[in-house]
Amino acid sequence: MERTMKQRTALFCGVFLLLLLKLMLLRLFLFNEVEWGRVLTDVFSLLVLMSLLELLIPMKARHVAYWVFNLIISIILFASAVYNVYFGSIPTYTALSGLGQVHQVRSSISTLIEPEHFIFFIDVLVMAIFWIVNRFRQKRTKSSEMTFTQYSFRGRRRISAWKLSMLGLLILGVVISGLYIRKGWGIENELVRAEHMGFINYQVTAILKSNQEKRELAEGSLQDTINEIKELQESYPYRDVDQIGKEPKYFGAGKGKNLIIVQMESLQNFPIHQSLNNQVLTPVMNQLADDGLYFPYIYQQIGQGNTSDAEFLSNTSIYPLGSVAMSTGFGGKELPSLPKLLKKLGYVSNTFHVNEVTFWDRIKMYPALGFDHYYDKPNYTNDHFNSFGPSDEELYRVGIEKLKQVQQDNKPFYAQFITVSSHSPFTVPEEFSKIEIPTELVGTQLGNYLDSVNYSDYALGKLIDSLKQNGLWENTVLMVYGDHQGINSKDTDSSLITSYLGVPYHDQVSRFNIPLIIHIPGLTEGKRIEQVGGQVDMMPTIANIMGISLREEQFTALGQDLLNIEKNAIGMRYYLPSGSFFNNEVMFVPGNGFDDGTAVSLKTLKPVKDISPYREDYEYILRLMKLSDEYVKRLPNRAP
Known part of the structure; x- marks a missing residue:
């Protein structure tokens, strides 16, 4: 024993x-x-x-x-x-x-x-x-x-x-x-x-x-949370003081027109307006940016749900929790959303994605967001572009067919396209590739990424061509943005990006920087808008352009209309720790708390030594994101 x-x-x-x-x-x-x-x-x-x-x-x-x-x-x-x-x-x-x-x-x-x-x-x-x-x-x-x-x-x-x-x-x-x-x-x-x-x-x-x-949730109510959000936002001076009492800039510029939102997979901002060996990487988006509204300082805010969280953000202006994909955790809720606001104006809302609708529980999220129809994998012909199947060209081909049917019914439409051709590992079949990658970059993450972004840009051009051929282009507002980062700093040395493209690159600031581009029919002059923002701000911004007043609709948005503010602070978590934020000047990441945190300038990409001016933003963001969590958790459950 x-x-x-x-x-x-x-x-x-x-x-x-x-x-x-x-x-x-x-x-x-x-x-x-x-x-x-x-x-x-x-x-x-x-x-x-x-x-x-x-x-x-x-x-x-x-x-x-x-x-x-x-x-x-x-x-x-x-x-x-x-x-x-x-x-x-x-x-x-x-x-x-x-x-x-x-x-x-x-x-x-x-x-x-x-x-x-x-x-x-x-x-x-x-x-x-x-x-x-x-x-x-x-x-x-x-x-x-x-x-x-x-x-x-x-x-x-x-x-x-x-x-x-x-x-x-x-x-x-x-x-x-x-x-x-x-x-x-x-x-x-x-x-x-x-x-x-x-x-x-x-x-x-x-x-x-x-x-x-x-x-804590059991001790309060939804209206209590809404009131706290409103009070907190009013304490933070977002609004452009010159616009107070006036109609918001660009309000109703797209009123009554169709709306197409294209969420581009893994699209970061750094390839925009850049060339690789004299080959323009994103000619289509470059033209859209030059002719429309281009926001170069937008940052991802997704959580565990990645792409599906970006869809959720752009349609609700609610922060993702980070602890669960929003489609999985809140697909059973009555979600205030852009499709529901547009439905009041007679719009038909469709969403297009070549994957199965069960992926990330989109089968629950799409009805919760108020989309009338979703078109997933069975609706497309598989041209075997990547592991997801159909290419972006096939995605847009089917989309145009469905939108033409809505047009024939004389109804305005909202369509959201979720692309996947530039999904990691960014491998583009030879017959789809449109540029020549330098020999030394062939097979590398950077080489594959630039190849896939270039193809996705090309496919976007095919969508625009189809809209023009079918008489839809001049009656359609088009918004394009990236869902999240593509380059992983652990696989690609940032100096390679600088070396081949000639642009400075920071492993966090540049990695999380995504483009936002909005084409508005009849806009006579393009504009570069350097206001800092995030995905939580996209819905209020496009609502303003479509002539929807969120204040009159009593819609609770956690983001801001980027066209009518002079100051902003947006929170980020999951890919950065809670308490991290971007404001008009810096990206801030806390340590144990604020005092041992670090800040990096968004313009110079250099460390900022004096962080004391940003304490108010830090405390504001922590409070705002906590209230956002309370808000979405207290929303009523959706009827089966």
Whole structure:
């Protein structure tokens, strides 16, 4: 019996040390270093899991249980490391809701995996080999198998002592972990919070914060939240003082006209007006920008839902939570939206996407947003452009056919196109490629990206040609914007972009910078509008152009009309930690809080030393995003 107790202790300690090493490896992947003082957080949180497991599993099953436990933890840590490569954030348990989408974007995910990520599974592989070899060895005698069932009263006492020691370790781990959680509770920056608390405690905190938010929601009402949003926004001087009391600029410039919004996959702003070896990268969008309204300082604000979150943002002007894709979490809500506002004016709203409508639960989101029809994968001929299937040209071909039918019914339409031809890994089939990529860039992320952006621009030109041929162009407002970043700084050195395109590039500011371009029929002169904004501002801006007064409609928008403000601040989270924001001057990212945060100039892309002028924006954004979360959670549920 004494021997079996030693074996049990050795097994517990061995697995504990193995998993602790893996948690330290994760720290290295996430934070690029391992601070030994913070490893203690992992020690005590792991003690909680291990002692709890030891108390719950039968003695006979402990070897299998530990093997399975080790495998599960390894998979979670592996996935978290890969997840961080793309998102730059720490996943919580809520990210599991997106596992069903993995097979749809497997070609993109595979490019994120590095060989060193598989270190998490080395021991699992060794154990599997050992188990296979052991199967061929002589089976143990029945007497040895009965070791744990034929123990004496003295053995029972030793087992009880073992369980008491595990109970003690469990209590110790819970108490110490609780202190670490309490100490880091108020840190808004998720990366810093996870580093201080450790990965396991960070997951526990996510659960506790979620429960706390549910209790807070039960104490107020939707109207209370709306009133607080209005009061907060009125305290922040957005409006152009010269326009107060006057009709907003560009109000109704597109009134009564059709509206087409094109959400371009992975489109960043830096390729606009640029050339590669004397080949213009985006000639179509360049012309649109020159003739229409071009906003070069717009920044992505998506959360876990990526592209689907961008669709949600541009139609609702509500911040995504970051903890769940908005289509998944709020597709069952009565969402105030652009399609619903246009429906009051007699518009028919259609949305087009070549993927399956179940992808990111769009099957719930589209009805919630008020779209009359959606056209997904079965409506298109698959020309095998990429892993999603049909090309942008095919997307637009079907779209024009459907819009012509609406035109024949003498009804105005709103159509949103969600493109995918420039989706990572940005591989363009040779027969679709329109430019020649320099030999040294062939096969690189940058080379593939520029090739795909150029093709998407070409396809957009085909859409415009079709609108002109069918008599729709002069009666259609066209808005084009990027859904999120394309270039991953971990795969592309920013100096390459500067070298080949001659533009300065910052790994965060430039990465999150997306274009917004609006073509308005009859506009006699194009205008470059350098007002800083985000995707939350797109809906109020286009509503103003379409002649819709959000104030008269009593519509609660978390963003602003970019054509009629002189100051702005927009929040961002998930790809940046909570508390991050862009204002007219800088991108700000907090540390433990505001005082140890950092700022980068949007114009010079250089660090800003004095951050004191931005405290008001920091506090405003934290409050605004919290109210946005309360607002969308308190919206009534949609009838089945």
